[in-house]
Amino acid sequence: MxxxxxxxxxxxxxxxxxxxxxxxxxxxxxxxxxxxxxxxxxxxxxxxxxxxxxxxxxxxxxxxxxxxxxxxxxxxxxxxxxxxxxxxxxxxxxxxxxxxxxxxxxxxxxxxxxxxxxxxxxxxxxxxxxxxxxxxxxxxxxxxxxxxxxxxxxxxxxxxxxxxxxxxxxxxxxxxxxxxxxxxxxxxxxxxxxxxxxxxxxxxxxxxxxxxxxxxxxETAPWEWVRGAVRNDANHISGPSRTGEGSFQALEAALQGVDRRELAFVNVHGTATAYNDEMESIALHRAGLDAVPVTGLKGVFGHTMGAAGILECILSMRALEAGVVLPTAGYDTCGVSYPLQISNVERPAKGNAFVKVISGFGGCNAALTVRKR
Amino acid sequence: MRTTHKVEITPTSVVLDGRLLPFRESGEALLTEVYRQRVGDWPKFFKMDLLSKVGFLAAELLLEAEGDRHRGGSDRAVILSGRSGSLCDDRDYQQLIADPDDFYPSPSVFVYTLPNIVTGEIAIRNGWHGETMYYALEEYDPAALAAYATLAFTDPQTRSALCGWVECPAHEDFYANMEIIER
CATH class of the missing domain: 3.40.47.10 (Thiolase/Chalcone synthase)
Known part of the structure; x- marks a missing residue:
């Protein structure tokens, strides 16, 4: 099932x-x-x-x-x-x-x-x-x-x-x-x-x-919503963790049993605040995702809050179907500690799954893996 | 799943594992009294909104009853629900911005206009990296609360959860009914 x-x-x-x-x-x-x-x-x-x-x-x-x-x-x-x-x-x-x-x-x-x-x-x-x-x-x-x-x-x-x-x-x-x-x-x-x-x-x-x-x-279907998890930074109610702890742990849990090579891309939260993006780069690095393409959509849609996680999962599914890694609008020069595979132009996707990662006030973080079968 | 400890806080009473605890004050002054008598070492308490204060103290009392303090790790979830969410603080924030000529949107008030902040306050106090979640409910519904708690245990890392109802419709008016449950 x-x-x-x-x-x-x-x-x-x-x-x-x-x-x-x-x-x-x-x-x-x-x-x-x-x-x-x-x-x-x-x-x-x-x-x-x-x-x-x-x-x-x-x-x-x-x-x-x-x-x-x-x-x-x-x-x-x-x-x-x-x-x-x-x-x-x-x-x-x-x-x-x-x-x-x-x-x-x-x-x-x-x-x-x-x-x-x-x-x-x-x-x-x-x-x-x-x-x-x-x-x-x-x-x-x-x-x-x-x-x-x-x-x-x-x-x-x-x-x-x-x-x-x-x-x-x-x-x-x-x-x-x-x-x-x-x-x-x-x-x-x-x-x-x-x-x-x-x-x-x-x-x-x-x-x-x-x-x-x-x-x-x-029993069988074109899309499998594989696994997800929620983890807390236990650090600060309005500032992300300096170690990306909650995001890292959520990613690790959501990717349990998933081969990193299966991932076509990571869809990040990428709000473009100084602290969020830096934290995410640390979490992605710690989760061994440096080599996986990264895409963020806030440069086009802004932060749609209650819609964000759902909107970004749907567009990630469409991207996987089309075989592309969506561009990250607004990105030009790396401004985080751990360089990511991120680009402002569309790239071909290799892989049949994506992981969505997201963070919020209250120190909460979530990650969710979706696979195209 | 079994409940190991329970706490209920109202503006006039604090009941831990069925025992009425002796306090003199009532309303928000009761919360300050509970903090001074039973906690005392977490000055961030005084910066919290009412919802976070009530949820935080309920958590502190449950952990006191549990004894050997559960610190750190990712095996304990915090799953809270309520009807009003952060409405008490929302109204405070709305007042700050209501008058365009006397406009003061304070970040320290705004940050509490999210009902899940209380779950973060509890996680920070205890160094817990487990799941934190807030669900809004139309009415107090113990069966729904029990069901929501079970969802956290579908995460294989969750071994126990601090969960229940925390509600602050207005200043001086609050209710918490929280418990620790174990797998």
Whole structure:
């Protein structure tokens, strides 16, 4: 028995499906630009979804009640992924697993007529599941920036434990004054498109996307979601470990029994903050991955938070199918202690698996291995 | 899987393994009293948000009951859940940025606007590199909490977990019900 994926979907500023996003990504598209964000003193360089452009897509969903922007994006992504399958989302054998860091947090600023409890992630998630007629209590993973990978891992585990026959794993975050001013207070934002692993990197870009993967069990299938793990740095709540301990340990656990030569690439977190990328280079070196190509996507999509782990896994699957290692936009000159096999141009891929690695506040790190069979 | 120790903290009581512990204070002052009486050597406590304070103290009491202090390693997970997540600190942060003319987004408040930070605080205190995870739930649900804890044991390295419910809907209002479980 293996865990496999049978459908996925990406809603991003450069595409309304996984395929369109992947195609436009390879063509060099990006929506990264400088925005004047309402109520935020400084301009923000970000990759944001355009609510006006999404309106017709929302209308096609025939929503029977009012939903927040956060909820509409998830419903849209889940509907689009499920439309490619014959799954009955209302079935009690379907488990919804949602990934977000801040959900409906903007309701604290502007309630928009929603009741106060709507800011609770569990309450909002239940509304989303009920839209699909699903009465099972959804699982909501809120584990900072690694939420997406944790949600996928939770889905894999729930399937192995027999909790469900299908796990619908979806994630998003809506950029808001709340989040952006917070990152600004940390001096973590770059004023220009970010430069992962580059010597001139100076911070991250906020990003928006919604992404869904539907997982199930199978005897044999084209994709195998092999193994994943979560490990903590036990070092600092907002600074990555100097030794990359948690990331290294997560990689080691996720790659147990996987021949490094099988790996076509590592998809890194690569936020382009000074400390994150340095930490990741140390962790990858310690995990014996110096010779494996590395790719980071934040230079195109920014940091999409609750969507990031899911979005980046889907695009990694598409890259593996296409036989390419995606370029790392913004990278030019190595700016980390351990040089990586990283490039700003697309390269042919050798290998039939990838590992996704990700890190977040609270010292948490996750890694997940996916294989094409 | 078996539960080895349990703790419950409310604004007026602390119950460890079924025994009511004697404290005088209530509300957030109770937490400071618990810290001074039972911990005392981790000044970072005073920088924590309310959610982290409650989760941290619950963990400290469980480890006190366990005796021989479990330090380091990757064999112990920290799996916590709640309804409100970091909402108490979220509101504090929102207040700091609400007025564009009196604008003070403080990084030390912002960092706690993530509900998993409490799991990180516990991991840091004990040097634990095991899994840390936060799940949001619509309502307190012991069956769901028990099920979430079992997921951590699907990781072959997990031998024990510190898990349960920690909830802070507002200042002075909190509830923790946490336990140590072993494989």
């Amino acid at each position: 293996i865990i496999t994926s049978i459908a996925d979907h990406i809603l991003s500023p450069i595409g309304q499906t996984s395929e369109e996003t992947f195609r436009n990504l390879r063509a060099g598209d990006t929506a990264m630009r400088v925005h004047a964000f309402p109520g935020v003193p400084e301009a923000v360089c970000a990759s944001l979804l355009d609510e006006e452009a999404l309106r017709p897509l929302y209308e096609a969903l025939s929503l029977k009640e009012r939903f927040t922007t956060f909820e509409k994006r998830l419903i849209l992504s889940i509907s689009s992924a499920a439309a490619r399958t014959d799954i009955d989302l209302a079935s009690d054998r379907v488990l919804f697993i949602l990934s977000t860091t801040k959900g409906n947090i903007s309701l604290l600023d502007q309630a928009e007529g929603f009741p106060p409890e709507r800011v609770h992630l569990g309450v909002s998630a239940r509304r989303i599941a009920r839209h699909f007629g699903n009465e099972r209590m959804p699982i909501v993973v809120s584990n900072a920036c690694i939420s997406g990978v944790c949600a996928l891992l939770t889905g894999m585990r729930a399937l192995r434990e027999g909790w469900c026959d299908y796990a619908v794993v979806a994630g998003t975050d809506v950029q808001s004054r709340f989040i952006i001013t917070g990152f600004q207070s940390f001096k973590a934002l770059s004023q220009a498109p970010c430069r992962p692993f580059d010597a001139a990197r100076d911070g991250l870009n906020p990003g928006e996307a919604a992404a869904t993967v539907i997982l199930t069990r199978a």
